[in-house]
Amino acid sequence: MGRLQKILIPSLGLVLAFWFYSARDTFKPEMLRGKRVIVTGASTGIGEQMAYHLARMGSHILVTARTEAKLQNVVRRCLELGAASARFVSGTMEDTAFAQRVVREAQTSLGGLDMLILNHVGASYFGFFDGDVEHVRKLLEINFLSYVAMTTSALPMLKESEGSIVVVSSMAGKVGFPFTVPYSATKFALDGFFSSLRQEFAIQSINVSITLCILGFIDTESAVRAVSHVIPDTPAPKEECALEIIRAGALRHRQLHYPARAVGTMLLIHSIAPELFESIVRGSYRLENVRRT
Numbered sequence: 284m285g286r287l288q289k290i291l292i293p294s295l296g297l298v299l300a301f302w303f304y305s306a307r308d309t310f311k312p313e314m315l316r317g318k319r320v321i322v323t324g325a326s327t328g329i330g331e332q333m334a335y336h337l338a339r340m341g342s343h344i345l346v347t348a349r350t351e352a353k354l355q356n357v358v359r360r361c362l363e364l365g366a367a368s369a370r371f372v373s374g375t376m377e378d379t380a381f382a383q384r385v386v387r388e389a390q391t392s393l394g395g396l397d398m399l400i401l402n403h404v405g406a407s408y409f410g411f412f413d414g415d416v417e418h419v420r421k422l423l424e425i426n427f428l429s430y431v432a433m434t435t436s437a438l439p440m441l442k443e444s445e446g447s448i449v450v451v452s453s454m455a456g457k458v459g460f461p462f463t464v465p466y467s468a469t470k471f472a473l474d475g476f477f478s479s480l481r482q483e484f485a486i487q488s489i490n491v492s493i494t495l496c497i498l499g500f501i502d503t504e505s506a507v508r509a510v511s512h513v514i515p516d517t518p519a520p521k522e523e524c525a526l527e528i529i530r531a532g533a534l535r536h537r538q539l540h541y542p543a544r545a546v547g548t549m550l551l552i553h554s555i556a557p558e559l560f561e562s563i564v565r566g567s568y569r570l571e572n573v574r575r576t
Contacts, residue, residue: 323403
């Protein structure tokens with residue numbers, strides 16, 4: 284009976300989640316027209332594609348990343364695609380003061396904020412943990428503490444607009460995969476912080492939604508370069524991923540799984556049989572190509 288419950292309860296949860304999200308699947312691009320949106324990590328990859336989707340929807344966009352030249356090109360393209368307005372702030376999220384400055388820029392130039400999309404990520408390695416505590420600290424500052432700083436700074440504006448926070452995370456923030464120890468630690472931290480914050484919002488009747496996006500292998504240049512020699516899977520398209528993130532945020536979903544079937548199945552198997560799941564994962568890697576300390 285106990286084993287049956289372990290199988291049936293997660294399965295029932297998956298069915299209910301599918302029904303719940305399908306019933307609310309009424310996204311229209313007009314929902315983002317005129318909305319004031321910050322997108323971090325927007326010079327390449329998923330962030331860049333989110334900026335372009337928002338531009339086509341007629342949003343006011345503020346993008347940020349480290350490289351000014353790339354951001355200039357993104358802003359130029361956003362304006363060509365029909366953005367209500369587009370501007371950028373360049374800098375590094377290693378400094379929480381910069382994270383707060385981005386939010387102040389939104390208040391000054393946009394007059395408020397409707398959606399905060401936190402997507403930036405620090406560079407890490409894919410290989411056995413090398414014991415570098417300083418690297419873990421630096422990654423926590425970029426991948427976690429800057430998210431906290433931006434959220435804290437943006438909350439007054441988001442409360443006023445009854446807006447949305449969208450947090451781009453990963454399967455590595457739900458399941459302990461090998462070879463991603465520092466990265467995984469930062470993504471688990473995001474889940475803990477924002478899931479707890481969502482509960483506090485509910486208790487205080489604060490009408491600001493939090494959407495946690497759990498992503499699998501996406502065909503961004505950085506992801507493909509880091510893991511394609513180890514992981515045999517075909518990556519999902521970043522353009523579709525970016526649109527799904529925006530849609531989930533606009534519909535105020537609690538969580539997005541993308542690619543939905545792959546991520547949902549892996550999480551379900553992990554909840555039912557974690558040891559089996561971990562064994563399958565270990566057996567799926569090309570271990571001869573993994574970086575060793």
